[in-house]
Amino acid sequence: MNIQIILFIVLASVAAVSSVVMITRKNAVISAVFLVLNFFALAGLYLLLNAQFIAVVQIIVYAGAIMVLFLFVLMLLNTETEHKLFVDKRAIKFFSILVSAFVFVQVAYLIFFGHPSRTLTPDEAASVKAGTIQAIGQQLYTNYIIPFEIAGFLLLAATIGALVLAKKKFE
Amino acid sequence: MSSIPMEYYLILSAFMFSVGVAGVLIRRNAIVVFMCIELMLNSANLTLVTFSSYLGNSIGQVFVFFVMTVAAAEAAVGLAIIIAIFRNKKTVNIDEINIFKW
Numbered sequence: 001m002n003i004q005i006i007l008f009i010v011l012a013s014v015a016a017v018s019s020v021v022m023i024t025r026k027n028a029v030i031s032a033v034f035l036v037l038n039f040f041a042l043a044g045l046y047l048l049l050n051a052q053f054i055a056v057v058q059i060i061v062y063a064g065a066i067m068v069l070f071l072f073v074l075m076l077l078n079t080e081t082e083h084k085l086f087v088d089k090r091a092i093k094f095f096s097i098l099v100s101a102f103v104f105v106q107v108a109y110l111i112f113f114g115h116p117s118r119t120l121t122p123d124e125a126a127s128v129k130a131g132t133i134q135a136i137g138q139q140l141y142t143n144y145i146i147p148f149e150i151a152g153f154l155l156l157a158a159t160i161g162a163l164v165l166a167k168k169k170f171e
Numbered sequence: 172m173s174s175i176p177m178e179y180y181l182i183l184s185a186f187m188f189s190v191g192v193a194g195v196l197i198r199r200n201a202i203v204v205f206m207c208i209e210l211m212l213n214s215a216n217l218t219l220v221t222f223s224s225y226l227g228n229s230i231g232q233v234f235v236f237f238v239m240t241v242a243a244a245e246a247a248v249g250l251a252i253i254i255a256i257f258r259n260k261k262t263v264n265i266d267e268i269n270i271f272k273w
Contacts, residue, residue, distance in 0.1 A: 016190075019191070028200050028202055054232050058239075066242065073202060077257050095196075097197075127224045151241075154241065158244030
């Protein structure tokens with residue numbers, strides 16, 4: 001067995017199990033910690049896919065910045081009534097799982113029978129080249145310069161919006 | 172990379188997306204619902220990176236970059252809204268936050 005397959009199995013099972021654990025814990029802080037674990041497993045999978053830049057950004061932005069923000073808000077707000085928030089109605093639970101299973105079956109059907117993606121022959125050298133920060137930066141600063149600038153503006157607007165929303169009490 | 176079939180990554184991504192959907196529907200804590208949305212965004216990112224890598228084309232990863240930007244903006248604004256609602260209603264239970272219902 002090849003090391004890549006072993007790594008894939010380990011990382012994929014960590015990602016899958018941590019996502020399931022995340023939605024089944026009653027304590028929101030534990031959910032957040034398992035989401036961080038899931039993000040780390042995903043970063044490993046990105047490395048396995050030769051996407052080095054995205055793997056690093058995944059850890060810095062998602063596991064570092066966004067989840068710290070989530071944990072900060074969780075700690076800030078009162079979570080002692082957490083157990084009441086976990087839904088006890090069996091019908092809602094049952095139908096939610098039914099709906100999500102339906103979504104999964106649909107997508108899985110499309111993946112296996114929809115399109116002959118099996119015929120795609122991966123090119124290792126091209127894949128390594130596509131994942132480098134040089135290739136991504138070249139695309140970002142030439143073909144995608146306008147979306148890039150808009151993304152910067154969006155972040156500025158979000159910062160101001162978050163500041164305004166969190167600052168004052170709205171009636 | 173070449174020894175792993177692409178379907179494995181896609182199935183993992185589909186599974187994580189469905190878990191995110193189930194989480195949004197089951198959980199009643201607004202912050203956890205938000206985290207489930209992040210999970211769904213991440214599963215979409217995994218699909219984009221998979222296709223980008225197997226096609227040897229970096230544009231999929233550029234798109235993942237933009238998805239991350241939007242996710243960061245969304246998290247900041249959404250959490251600010253949750254804080255504002257919590258100040259007003261003293262709860263983050265989405266069953267009790269129904270002022271838009273009539």
